[in-house]
Amino acid sequence: MRSAAHETYDLEHTISAIVNRYGGKAVGLIMALQDVQKHYRYLPVEALKLVAEKMVLPIAQVYAVATFYRAFSLTPKGKHHICVCTGTACHVRQATVIVDDITRNIGIAPGETTPDGEISYETVNCLGACALGPLVTVDDEYHGNMTVMKMAAVLDKLRGKHVSVKETVEETA
Amino acid sequence: MRQGNGGGDSVSPERLTSPEALNHLRERLLKQRDNSRTVINVCSGTGCLACGCSAVTAAFREALAESRLENVVELKTTGCHGFCERGPLVAVYPLGVFYQKVSPSDVKLIVDQTIKGGKLVNKLLYKDPQTKQVIPYEHEIPFYKKQMRLLLGLNMVMDPNSIEDYFILRGYQCMVRALFNMKPEEVVQEVLDSGLRGRGGAGFPTGKKWAACREAKAETKYIICNADEGDPGAFMDRSLLEGNPHSIIEGIVVGGYAVGAHQGFVYVRNEYPLAVKNLTYAIGTAREYGLLGRNILGSGFDFDIEVSRGGGAFVCGEETALIASIEGNIGTPRPRPPYPAEAGLFGLPTLINNVESWASVALIIEKGAKWFSSIGTASSKGTKVFALTGNINNTGLVEVPMGITLREIIYDIGGGCPRGKKFKAVQTGGPSGGTLIVESGEPEIHESLVAHGDIREEEEAISLLDLPVDFDELTKAGSMMGSGGMIVMDQDTCMVDMAKYFFNFLQEESCGKCLPCREGLQIILAVLKRIADGKGETKDLDTLEEVSQVMIDTSLCQLGGTAPNPVLSTLRYFRHEYLAHIQDKRCPAGVCKELVSHAIDETCTGCHVCFEPCPTDAITGKTKELHVIDQAKCIQCGACYQVCRFDSIKRVKRGGGDIVQLRAKEKWQPLKKRTAAVA
Ligand SMILES: Cc1cc2nc3c(=O)[nH]c(=O)nc-3n(C[C@H](O)[C@H](O)[C@H](O)COP(=O)(O)O)c2cc1C
Ligand code: FES
Ligand code: FES
Numbered sequence: 001m002r003s004a005a006h007e008t009y010d011l012e013h014t015i016s017a018i019v020n021r022y023g024g025k026a027v028g029l030i031m032a033l034q035d036v037q038k039h040y041r042y043l044p045v046e047a048l049k050l051v052a053e054k055m056v057l058p059i060a061q062v063y064a065v066a067t068f069y070r071a072f073s074l075t076p077k078g079k080h081h082i083c084v085c086t087g088t089a090c091h092v093r094q095a096t097v098i099v100d101d102i103t104r105n106i107g108i109a110p111g112e113t114t115p116d117g118e119i120s121y122e123t124v125n126c127l128g129a130c131a132l133g134p135l136v137t138v139d140d141e142y143h144g145n146m147t148v149m150k151m152a153a154v155l156d157k158l159r160g161k162h163v164s165v166k167e168t169v170e171e172t173a
Numbered sequence: 174m175r176q177g178n179g180g181g182d183s184v185s186p187e188r189l190t191s192p193e194a195l196n197h198l199r200e201r202l203l204k205q206r207d208n209s210r211t212v213i214n215v216c217s218g219t220g221c222l223a224c225g226c227s228a229v230t231a232a233f234r235e236a237l238a239e240s241r242l243e244n245v246v247e248l249k250t251t252g253c254h255g256f257c258e259r260g261p262l263v264a265v266y267p268l269g270v271f272y273q274k275v276s277p278s279d280v281k282l283i284v285d286q287t288i289k290g291g292k293l294v295n296k297l298l299y300k301d302p303q304t305k306q307v308i309p310y311e312h313e314i315p316f317y318k319k320q321m322r323l324l325l326g327l328n329m330v331m332d333p334n335s336i337e338d339y340f341i342l343r344g345y346q347c348m349v350r351a352l353f354n355m356k357p358e359e360v361v362q363e364v365l366d367s368g369l370r371g372r373g374g375a376g377f378p379t380g381k382k383w384a385a386c387r388e389a390k391a392e393t394k395y396i397i398c399n400a401d402e403g404d405p406g407a408f409m410d411r412s413l414l415e416g417n418p419h420s421i422i423e424g425i426v427v428g429g430y431a432v433g434a435h436q437g438f439v440y441v442r443n444e445y446p447l448a449v450k451n452l453t454y455a456i457g458t459a460r461e462y463g464l465l466g467r468n469i470l471g472s473g474f475d476f477d478i479e480v481s482r483g484g485g486a487f488v489c490g491e492e493t494a495l496i497a498s499i500e501g502n503i504g505t506p507r508p509r510p511p512y513p514a515e516a517g518l519f520g521l522p523t524l525i526n527n528v529e530s531w532a533s534v535a536l537i538i539e540k541g542a543k544w545f546s547s548i549g550t551a552s553s554k555g556t557k558v559f560a561l562t563g564n565i566n567n568t569g570l571v572e573v574p575m576g577i578t579l580r581e582i583i584y585d586i587g588g589g590c591p592r593g594k595k596f597k598a599v600q601t602g603g604p605s606g607g608t609l610i611v612e613s614g615e616p617e618i619h620e621s622l623v624a625h626g627d628i629r630e631e632e633e634a635i636s637l638l639d640l641p642v643d644f645d646e647l648t649k650a651g652s653m654m655g656s657g658g659m660i661v662m663d664q665d666t667c668m669v670d671m672a673k674y675f676f677n678f679l680q681e682e683s684c685g686k687c688l689p690c691r692e693g694l695q696i697i698l699a700v701l702k703r704i705a706d707g708k709g710e711t712k713d714l715d716t717l718e719e720v721s722q723v724m725i726d727t728s729l730c731q732l733g734g735t736a737p738n739p740v741l742s743t744l745r746y747f748r749h750e751y752l753a754h755i756q757d758k759r760c761p762a763g764v765c766k767e768l769v770s771h772a773i774d775e776t777c778t779g780c781h782v783c784f785e786p787c788p789t790d791a792i793t794g795k796t797k798e799l800h801v802i803d804q805a806k807c808i809q810c811g812a813c814y815q816v817c818r819f820d821s822i823k824r825v826k827r828g829g830g831d832i833v834q835l836r837a838k839e840k841w842q843p844l845k846k847r848t849a850a851v852a
Pocket of ligand 3: 216217220222257258260262
């Protein structure tokens with residue numbers, strides 16, 4: 001067991017380093033919060049308070065920023081991260097079919113994290129690789145031209161299951 | 174030579190203190206470079222990365238080492254070539270061969286046959302989907318042939334992480350020209366004369382903005398490059414930043430010199446990690462060479478650039494919201510005037526332009542306003558990059574001179590809709606531009622336009638596809654240029670669903686500061702949902718139009734002001750589709766879930782492919798016999814429709830009794846044929 005004092009020290013240390021990276025100025029607030037989120041996989045309240053203190057900003061401003069931008073989360077995210085693009089180009093290529101399919105498959109809606117803390121699932125409005133739509137990223141790895149069949153294989157791999165991909169079915173055709 | 178991948182090895186940067194020093198360096202680099210050697214270019218833009226190009230690059234490195242060619246052949250990783258659909262792309266120079274969909278296992282073949290033997294690898298060559306002709310060379314491929322790649326061109330031949338590559342391609346000469354041979358006023362005049370209009374959406378004359386900012390009285394001024402690109406379906410800004418960051422830097426420095434600013438910010442969205450990385454790296458090397466920072470090239474002019482990573486909110490692309498966001502606040506817009514050119518970042522005069530605009534500036538200064546204004550139409554000069562996406566054969570980035578017709582873009586360059594489906598509409602201008610251009614020769618659209626008073630009954634609707642692409646022509650047709658997203662939709666797209674989609678998007682992205690936008694979006698979205706669910710009433714259409722008008726008239730920023738476009742333009746051209754949803758409880762395109770059911774027809778070969786994806790095991794049937802969908806179990810997820818390779822799964826009108834055949838083939842006969850059949 002690590003002591004509470006230890007954790008406070010770690011937090012203090014991490015936040016200082018991040019805030020200093022941006023010269024301790026408000027211009028770096030969004031970037032600092034992005035880095036904090038990258039480190040903790042969410043924005044802990046303690047961290048927000050520290051950022052405000054070190055940047056000499058009202059906590060209300062830090063909190064407002066942390067809740068305004070969609071990419072920030074005040075609750076812990078999962079170890080793995082699935083992200084489905086529902087931008088216009090992907091929507092036209094039926095991204096909603098994929099969204100519904102994943103929801104059914106892992107049992108959580110976009111924006112949620114599985115109860116075991118393994119997988120977070122969300123949708124975004126364009127990842128800038130629209131030519132490959134519908135597009136899904138899993139832990140920052142891109143999967144283009146997604147279909148329900150391919151998605152099943154990707155999810156199985158994520159869960160560590162090795163299921164033979166449905167080639168057998170294809171052959172019978 | 175520095176060899177890509179961000180890792181420099183040979184030339185160690187020396188601080189250049191004069192234009193002559195830059196020229197000397199360039200000459201030295203040119204001498205080192207042997208022009209006859211073979212270069213292999215592997216596209217490493219985001220699109221190709223997503224298709225696995227890093228493995229291809231690694232395979233090349235290995236294969237070249239194995240054949241002891243690593244010192245003879247240059248392997249280069251470049252920015253996006255634009256034809257992302259076909260990635261990973263590999264080009265071999267000086268032959269100019271274009272290989273597509275290359276996998277690591279093909280690499281040995283390329284090295285053995287093409288590099289060593291000068292022969293082509295047939296299976297990797299581009300095959301025209303329509304003519305079936307094999308086209309070995311890049312410049313002969315129809316996708317590239319009709320384009321004019323002034324801004325994107327260098328992406329294909331340079332490593333974005335090698336400033337030396339850029340020097341060789343006459344990089345930073347435009348900056349030299351501005352700093353040493355022109356007065357700031359002359360630079361502003363040049364931009365004015367070029368007729369350049371901002372590429373970020375509104376098409377505001379760039380020179381006028383510069384003149385205003387130059388005249389603003391203040392000690393400190395700022396430059397901002399808007400690289401937020403929140404518009405889903407558009408990725409030209411990303412491609413430029415990733416593939417040729419130095420041209421943006423150059424443009425920004427010139428802008429700073431022209432208006433008297435010494436600090437620039439590039440606001441990039443955090444969802445673009447590669448763009449952030451390449452740009453940051455480019456700024457670093459430019460600084461090392463003395464092309465940024467104090468006393469640039471000994472000119473006495475100081476300028477530096479910082480990268481600001483955005484939070485990924487659509488409204489942050491709006492200039493006043495973007496400024497708030499850089500300052501470390503939430504991204505809400507404020508009323509203009511005062512415009513940023515007078516009071517922007519930290520309340521000081523700020524010149525803000527889009528990425529593509531900055532890249533065009535570099536080009537104008539290098540080649541002159543006269544040259545630039547000779548391209549395009551009377552009111553729209555130069556080229557425009559479009560992101561051609563959606564239901565189209567050749568997806569990718571397309572750079573064309575203004576004045577080209579949409580038909581040329583969609584058919585000649587884009588190759589039309591895939592799988593023989595019928596073209597329905599193209600959406601331009603982004604979600605809040607949300608406007609449509611259609612092939613208005615269709616009978617229903619014709620009727621709709623007549624009913625709406627847009628044309629008289631006896632008038633034959635001309636096809637809007639033949640309009641020249643130009644800021645004003647598009648606006649006249651009720652559409653807009655926007656940032657250049659061009660999303661093509663085929664017969665399987667439902668216009669009510671599209672309108673619903675855009676409103677859902679905008680409702681999520683509205684900052685909520687002003688009431689008309691906040692409430693208006695919710696009201697319209699609720700109505701559209703009702704219509705899509707088959708619960709709409711005819712009077713709902715009036716509500717849509719009324720609320721839209723209020724939003725247009727009273728919203729704080731252009732997000733709310735242009736938000737009604739998707740609903741107004743779909744109502745204008747596709748009123749019949751709305752009416753079908755409302756009166757017949759039918760979705761003609763077969764998209765709206767509440768109104769369609771899936772059924773299998775007699776073309777089914779009994780292949781079982783649809784069994785696997787069905788989440789509710791609703792499909793049954795023996796191998797090689799007709800399958801059936803149990804309607805009680807089916808949840809209309811569309812998974813079977815997506816996998817069926819024989820088009821045997823039909824989307825039909827919901828509700829028992831007669832199954833109405835709604836396949837688009839019947840619905841979409843051209844006007845002339847229809848009347849002939851009747852006669
Ligand atoms: C809701 C909204 C979103 C916008 N998003 C962008 C964007 O993502 N990128 C951009 O360059 N301009 C965007 N703009 C336009 C900017 O406000 C601004 O006009 C532009 O950056 C000016 O550059 P330009 O003159 O070079 O076009 C947006 C405008 C609005 C109203
Ligand atoms: S719309 Fe999906 S990546 Fe752009
Ligand atoms: S990323 Fe390779 S062509 Fe666009």
